[in-house]
Amino acid sequence: MRRKRRNHSPEFKAKVALAALQGDLTMAELVKKFDVHANQIADWKKQLLSNASDVFGKGAQKxxxxxxxxxxxxxxxxxxxxxxxxxxxxxxxxxxxxxxx
Incomplete structure (x- = not known):
């Protein structure tokens, strides 16, 4: 049976992406801990890395x-x-x- 689609909060996404960046846990451990697919974790990690500069620069201007x-x-x-x-x-x-x- 298919699982109902879930919407994750931005706080949860940031938490998972930061945990992935730290490198303390393997991808399999992250998947088990947060109950999120590995591809989703990798996407959130890429988004965090690509938009990190906006936190200190463009975000305030926007x-x-x-x-x-x-x-x-x-x-x-x-x-x-x-x-x-x-x-x-x-x-x-x-x-x-x-x-x-």
Whole structure:
């Protein structure tokens, strides 16, 4: 019988990848300990090695950029809300309160 698909948290993936990098345990021992396939452990280890530089460099810049983007989007939402309210009031003046139907 096939096992139900599992979704692992980023914390668990990092823990397994770090254990694989340490080299204290063999791949077979890691598989048994964490109950994850060897190919998955190898993939997570490769991902950790390839993205390790982002932790100290680009990760902080991405957070700042996303904060700026969120701020701009909030401003745009406010502007569009004001425009919508203005146009709604104009429509009520032309057609009366029942004109919105």
């Amino acid at each position: 957070a700042e950029q996303s904060a700026e983007t969120i701020e701009q989007l909030h401003a745009k939402i406010g502007q569009l809300t004001m425009e919508n309210d203005f146009l709604e009031r104009g429509l009520e003046r032309i057609h009366g309160p029942r004109g919105k139907q």
